[in-house]
Amino acid sequence: MQEGAGDPQLYDYAPYRGRKKVVWPGGKTVAVWVAPNLEYYEIDPPAHPKRKAWARPHPDVVGYSHRDHSNRVSHWRMAEVMSKHGFPGSVSLSVALCQHHPEVVADGAARGWEFFSHGIYNTRYAYEMSEDQERAIIADSIRTVREATGQTIRGWLAPALTHTPRTLDLIAEMGLDYTCDLYHDDQVQEVKVRSGRLASIPYSLEVNDHYGFFVYNMSGREYADTLIRQFERLAAEGEASGTVMCIPLHAYLIGQPHRIGPFEEALRHIAADGRAWIARAGEIIDAWRAQA
Amino acid sequence: MTLDPAYLEYPKRRHGYDHDLYAWSALHERPSVKWPQGSVAVWVCVSLEWFPIVPGGAFAAPGHMQTAYPDYRHYTARDYGNRVGAWRFLDALARAGAKASFATNAAVAERYPELVRAVLDGGHELIAHSTDMNGTIDSSLAANAERDLINDAIHRIKLASGVRPTGWLSIARSQSFNTLNLLKDIGLTYCCDWVNDEMPYHFTNGLINLPLNHELSDRTIIAVQQQSADSWAQSLEDAFDWLAAEAAATGSGRMLPIHVTPYIMGLPYRIAAFERLLERLSQRSECWFARGDQIVSSWEAQQ
Numbered sequence: 394m395q396e397g398a399g400d401p402q403l404y405d406y407a408p409y410r411g412r413k414k415v416v417w418p419g420g421k422t423v424a425v426w427v428a429p430n431l432e433y434y435e436i437d438p439p440a441h442p443k444r445k446a447w448a449r450p451h452p453d454v455v456g457y458s459h460r461d462h463s464n465r466v467s468h469w470r471m472a473e474v475m476s477k478h479g480f481p482g483s484v485s486l487s488v489a490l491c492q493h494h495p496e497v498v499a500d501g502a503a504r505g506w507e508f509f510s511h512g513i514y515n516t517r518y519a520y521e522m523s524e525d526q527e528r529a530i531i532a533d534s535i536r537t538v539r540e541a542t543g544q545t546i547r548g549w550l551a552p553a554l555t556h557t558p559r560t561l562d563l564i565a566e567m568g569l570d571y572t573c574d575l576y577h578d579d580q581v582q583e584v585k586v587r588s589g590r591l592a593s594i595p596y597s598l599e600v601n602d603h604y605g606f607f608v609y610n611m612s613g614r615e616y617a618d619t620l621i622r623q624f625e626r627l628a629a630e631g632e633a634s635g636t637v638m639c640i641p642l643h644a645y646l647i648g649q650p651h652r653i654g655p656f657e658e659a660l661r662h663i664a665a666d667g668r669a670w671i672a673r674a675g676e677i678i679d680a681w682r683a684q685a
Numbered sequence: 686m687t688l689d690p691a692y693l694e695y696p697k698r699r700h701g702y703d704h705d706l707y708a709w710s711a712l713h714e715r716p717s718v719k720w721p722q723g724s725v726a727v728w729v730c731v732s733l734e735w736f737p738i739v740p741g742g743a744f745a746a747p748g749h750m751q752t753a754y755p756d757y758r759h760y761t762a763r764d765y766g767n768r769v770g771a772w773r774f775l776d777a778l779a780r781a782g783a784k785a786s787f788a789t790n791a792a793v794a795e796r797y798p799e800l801v802r803a804v805l806d807g808g809h810e811l812i813a814h815s816t817d818m819n820g821t822i823d824s825s826l827a828a829n830a831e832r833d834l835i836n837d838a839i840h841r842i843k844l845a846s847g848v849r850p851t852g853w854l855s856i857a858r859s860q861s862f863n864t865l866n867l868l869k870d871i872g873l874t875y876c877c878d879w880v881n882d883e884m885p886y887h888f889t890n891g892l893i894n895l896p897l898n899h900e901l902s903d904r905t906i907i908a909v910q911q912q913s914a915d916s917w918a919q920s921l922e923d924a925f926d927w928l929a930a931e932a933a934a935t936g937s938g939r940m941l942p943i944h945v946t947p948y949i950m951g952l953p954y955r956i957a958a959f960e961r962l963l964e965r966l967s968q969r970s971e972c973w974f975a976r977g978d979q980i981v982s983s984w985e986a987q988q
Contacts, residue, residue: 435703439692450744450823450859455899458881465882466712470931492698494709513695523687530693610910612920649900650883650931650941651924 396558403561403575403584404593415580415635415684421670422631423624424677425663427480428550428573428596428641429471430511431497433487434460438516444555446516460645464494467648474653476504478660483674485511485550485573485641488534491541502542507673509573510534512552519555527557531567547571547675550596562587571678579627579636581681592678594637601641606652613652617659624659628668637677638669706865707879707888717937718884718987723973724932725925726940726980727966729785730877730897731774731947732854733800735792735817736763742821746856747904748948749818763948767797770951775803777956781963783974786810788854788877791841792817801846810976812852812877813838824861835867852877852977858899865892875981883928883940885984893985895977902944907955914950914958921962929971940980 394401417424436457438446447453475482484501486508491498501508512519513530522530531549538546549564550573561572565586572584573596584591598604600623605616620640627636647656663669672680697703720726738760740750748763750756778785787804789811794801804811815821816838822831835853843849851874855864858878865888868876875885875893882896899905901924906917921943928939943962945951950959966972975983 433703435697437703439689441688441692450821450825450857452824452860452862454855454860454878455858455880458879458896459899461881462883465710469711469713489695489698492700493702495700496711513698517692521688526688526693606910610912612906612912612916613923614919649898649924650927650939651901651920654923654927 394558394561401558404577404582405585407578407582412580412634413684414633415681417631417635417670417680419670421635422668423628423636423638423670424680425480425624425638425640425669425671426483426674426677427475428485428639428674429468429475429482429501430485430641430643431468431487431490431501432460432463432511432515432643433490433493435514435516438514441518441520443520444518463644463648464490464497467644467653468497469500470653471642471644471648472500472504474657474660478657478664480660480664480671481673482506483548484508486538487511487513487515487552488537489513491537495541498541502544507675508538508542508544509546509548509550509571509674510538511550515553517552519551519557519560522557524559524563527559527563528567531563531569535567547678548573548594550574561591565589565591571674573674579630580634581637581678583685592681594674594677595639597639597641600639602643602646606646613655616652617655620659621662624663624666624669628666631668705889707886707894710886712882712884713935715884716987717935718984720938720973720975720983724938724971725928726938726973726975727783727925727943728895728940728975728977728980729778729783729943729945729963730812730854730977731771731785731787731945732814733767733771733787733789733793733947734763734814735767735790735796736760737817737819741819742856743823743825744821744857744859746818746821748908748946766947766949766951767793767800770947771800772803773951773956774945774947774959775807777960777963778809779807780960781967781974783963783967784808784810784976784979785974786812786852786977788812788814789842790814790817790820791838791845794842794845798845805846805848810852810978811842811846811848811850812854812977813842813850813873814854815856816841818856821856821859822861822864823859826861828863828867831861831863832867835871839871839873851875852895852981854878854897858897866890868892875977877977885981887988893981895981896942897944898942899944901942903946903950904944908949914955918958918962922965925966925969925972929969932971
């Protein structure tokens, strides 16, 4: 991006009407991918000049232990429901989880999930990193996930959605080919980077379980209904040109006992509909590149 | 721009946690637990809170005064819970045959002995819940001051009620890094502050955590997320259904905490949702209504 410019100039304007037709494998109209965030939050991370890791009070027992619920309890519940209905995960991974709780990472790998990086910890922020510092966390991510799973990461969801003006250029330069950090479309789009190519895959803030439960204050049942409505619309519009629906999750939210039942019903609905191409992020990028 | 190089150092990046407070383990890998009856221990926990009209403490407790002094509006609206709401809870619990835990400020035990006597006469448990709603804890509280606060709360509850609690609930479930050792040193068995699990577990120092799910509390669903009392009750029933199915599938007991606040759920237009929930759960064969201390002792006997 051009630092200091009002428009960060990440992509060209592309009107939704009259786009080239994208067709997903099997003639499906909407590519559906599920993105569990497998995260590690530190209890007492070093202070960042631009952002506090935890709200008062310190230590944030509820904040920390709520997120820890993912790794101890709710990941396993969420993952089981996904597998049962045929949804692989494309994981935004705090890569330090490979050290802290390798059992969780191994579980995802054994289920055939794809891993991309969500930074080292979700309590370390990229703002104000130098180019070398940012290269170091990208290289750490590539190395750590490769050692833990054998996979080479292809994507990036910035730690706690924190960036520098160089982030997208650097991940493209270092061999990654998709970003989940831009929310400007319901189809895959090209991102303008300094070198190489980078695709923006639709992630979603709006149907992220975090927004559902903590911004829009939905019940588990309301959130499940939201997912179904999102799916129905995108599946219908995808007849003109294939759309993408992302379901971003946090086990400590969706895997709570009062929400997981309704969520399972939403997955059952989407899987049974017949219009969904249920895929991993990298497969969606590949199918799009083949037609772009 | 460059961050301090220390910001990119990770000295606690290792197997397990970035602290030594408790050990890493996943629920599904632990041995099965059987409850004395049923498969889902339903733990109703009621908070009995007195908010001084002059706020104090390390931070403002959720629900504390909000206007300039004197905030009669919030002082009296909170006190309604002790005068009226809690009594509705006692009747509802008795009708459902449910024994519950009452997390009680020392000030409530002293100020409202009739209420605490009714709680004990109903077969319910007192959990120590600090001195009053100014008795908050975080890392800004000196260790000596925190020790005094905890001792004071336990001592005053014992003096006023005749009962020495074995459990502790911090205000807003907030602790310092000293709290676990202070609670252990004073001889308590368990605390309810950490929400990272759905079964009891041991801290490194031997104290037990009995997780009180904050997401299912009336405060979160009704006061924060602004859903209806019926939506709250529906969520709890959905949770019960899921946990009962999980217990059947895994052969291990599960627990469901129901955390309610007299000034929230005890209002006339909401209380029926609570009554209906208890009644419906009481008709389920999987349901074991239990106090916190009963769940802890049943669990510990099987470790």
